[in-house]
Amino acid sequence: MMIILHSFRTCRFFALFLLCLLIAAPTALLAQNSHQPARIDQSSPADSRLAAARSQLAGIAASIQDRREHLEELRQQWAAAQTASEKTELEQEIAELEELIQASRNSFESIATGGVDSTIFRDHPDQPFNWQQDLFQIIEPFLDQLKRMTETPRTIERLSSEISDQESRLTIINRALEHIASVKAGVEDDVLGQRLLALERAWQQRGADVQLELELLRQRLLDLREKQTSFWTMVHQGLLNFITGRGVVLVLAFFAAGTVWFVMQALPRVIKRRRDEQALASRKPHFRLMTYGYQALCGLLSLIALLLVLYVSGDWLLLGIALIILIFIAIGFKNYLPKFMTEARLLLDMGxxxxxxxxxxxxxxxxxxxxxxxxxxxxxxxxxxxxxxxxxxxxxxxxxxxxxxxxxxPTRKNDFVLLADGTFGQILLQTPEVVQMKVVGSTRTFATDSFLGSSPRNLSRDGFGFAVTFGIDYQHQAICLEEVPGIFDAAVTAALKASPVADSLEAVLVDFKEAGASSLDYLIFVNMSGQAAGSYWAVGRIIQQACVRVCNERGWIIPFTQLTVHQGDGFDALRNTRK
Structure with a gap:
């Protein structure tokens, strides 16, 4: 089913063209088969055409009789000829005259029968097997329909071209007859005169044949133009014929295909039995293979039903179009096969x-x-x-x-996060495309991949810790290890318990960190639950306030960064030099 959908996408324009063809085909047939020209008086033109046909038949019959007599004379001359060159020349004239007589007979039969093509009654010899010819016969209805759609304008164009050619020939014949007459007028030799007279008769006969053919072509052109109907009438009748003809066949075909599809789809649900979910999961690839294999079978049977309806209806045009579509699907499947195999493994949960x-x-x-x-x-x-x-x-x-x-x-909505660049905020929205945070009262938007690239630290999910380094002066070095850490611990704990984040306090750690350049530094680390994530910076301020308060109460000095300058002998030398 996946292949069929893909192939139908690749030939959607071709299918649209075929649909237009189906609708336009009855219109073209109407233009050719309509026999109700818009005339007020139909009996008088019909009588005129019959009279013209009788006149043409009489002229053709007289022409055939004259040519037969001339043919007999040529055969007598051939029998009396003495040289091979004369016989060759007479043989060529005899062959040309026989072809003209046969053409006149065909014209006589065509006019007498009203333009019926008699070649359809001739026997055709058996042809040897040719698969290309057989394939052409399959799509021949489609091509034949195309030819019928344009047959009337093509016939009118061809007749107009032939009329123009015959008129040119008639002009040349008249010019030749005038020249022969002017030459013959001054000839006194009887033998030469007889030859010129025979030549003149031949050209006159040729002119009569051309004139007769010209009248026949003009009459056929007039008949075609009288049979033409208006464009909107052809369209209306064509749509009506399509709806009552091929439209019904298409509806039945698709109805049959749809019925087979829905019956096949409903069948598993009717006969379905309870199965152990554990056993079903253990053979999941096999179950998928059976499922998609059954879907393919449903599609195949629906397609067979559609083709069967077209075959039974005897509409070879629709059947030919269906076969052409299947050929395009097969071509698309050939190019799609590698991709199909990959997708088939994915569908079977084996990829x-x-x-x-x-x-x-x-x-x-x-x-x-x-x-x-x-x-x-x-x-x-x-x-x-x-x-x-x-x-x-x-x-x-x-x-x-x-x-x-x-x-x-890494985050959820309403979580508080801290990004690698120090940005702190609350998650307002997170989608596959964007993440929005509330930062310092305003909304900040990140692309989701950029947000993940900034290493967000979720403070709300599993809690957080806040570390502060606090230093006191070296003059308190005697108590820096035993007394100071406990005092800072008690002060920080009391301050946090007295604050709004008291319920979120989990642990407080105070320990001597290092002897710095100008102070004795302590590491104060507080562990908070995620409920206090919104007060992340406030926790740091409470720690600092508690430490400063302890120093004030106990008179501990908080040092600042100092720069000590040591003077050596070089400074004394420089001072003496300036003196």
């Missing part, structure tokens, strides 16, 4: 991407919920986190089993 596993698309993890013509990928942590993707887009991806503890996205 590089499988249902229920995890894939990465545009830098975001997704779970493959279902594999089908349009597969479904989901991310439960994103708003609008459902993607419908064509099967071909998954061909170059790889999936792996899902770990239960593995997150689908």
């Amino acid at each position: 590089p991407v499988r249902e229920g596993e995890r894939v990465i698309y545009n830098g975001i993890p997704w779970q493959v919920q279902s594999l089908n013509m349009y597969s479904t990928l989901v991310n439960p942590e994103l708003q609008g986190g459902t993607l419908r993707m064509p099967l071909s887009a998954l061909a170059d991806m790889l999936s792996r089993p899902v770990e239960p503890e593995e997150p689908w996205f």
Whole structure:
């Protein structure tokens, strides 16, 4: 089914052309078969045509009789000829005259029968087997329909061209007869006169034949133009013929195909039995193979039903069009085969991407919920986190089993995060395309891949820790290891418990860090639960305030960064030099 859909897309313009052909074909046939010309008096023109036909038949009969007499004279001259050259010349004249007599007979029969083509009654010899010819016979109805659509304008154009040619020939014949008459007028030799007279008679006969053929062509052209109807009448009648003819056949064909399809689709649900889900999951690829194989069988039987209706109806044009479409599908399948094999493995859940596993698309993890013509990928942590993707887009991806503890996205809506550049804010919206954060009272928008690239630190999910380095002066070195850490610990703990984030406090750690350049530094680390994520910076300020308050209460000096300058002998030398 996937191949058929793809191939139908590639030849949609061809199918549209065929539909226009089906609608226009009855119109063309109407233009050729209409025998009701718009005339007020029909009896008088008909009598005139009959009279003209009788006159033409009489002229042709007289022409045939004259040519027979002339043919007999030529045969007598051939018998009395003494030289081979004379006999050869007479033989050529006899052959030409016999061809003219046969042409006159054909014209006589055509006029007498009203233009019926008598060649259809001739026996045709048996032809040897030729597959190309047999293939042509299959599509011949389609080509024949194309020819019928343009037969009337082509016939009118051909008759006009032939009339022009005959008029040119008649002009040349008249010019030749005038020249022969002028030459014959001054001839006194009887032998020469007889030859010129015979030549003149031959050209006169030729002129009469051309004139007769010209009148016949003009009459046929007039008949065709009288049979033509208006364009809108042809269109109306053509549509009506299509609806009552091929339209009914098409409706029946598609109805038969649709009935077979829906019956086959309903059959598994009617005979379906309960099955063990565990056993079904264990043979999932086989189950998929049976499912898609059955779908292909449904499509094949529906196609057979459609072709069978077209065959029984005897409409070879529709059947030929259907076969041409199938040929195009076969050609498209040949080019599509490698891609089809890859997609078939995906559909059978035997490819590089499988249902229920995890894939990465545009830098975001997704779970493959279902594999089908349009597969479904989901991310439960994103708003609008459902993607419908064509099967071909998954061909170059790889999936792996899902770990239960593995997150689908580092944040959720309303979480507080801290980015690598120090940006702190609350998540307002996160979709497959954008992430919006509330930063310092305003909304800031990131592309989702850029947001992930900034290494977001989620403060709300598992809590956070805040570290502060605080230093006191070296004059308190005696108590820096035993007394100071405990005092700072108690002060920070008390300050946090007295603040709005008291319920979120999990642990406080105070320890001597290092002896710095100008101070004795302590590391104060506070561990908070995620509920206090919105007060991230406030926790740091409370720690600093508590430490400063302790120093004020106990008279501890908070040093500032100092720069000590040592003077050596070089400074004394420089001072003496200046003196």
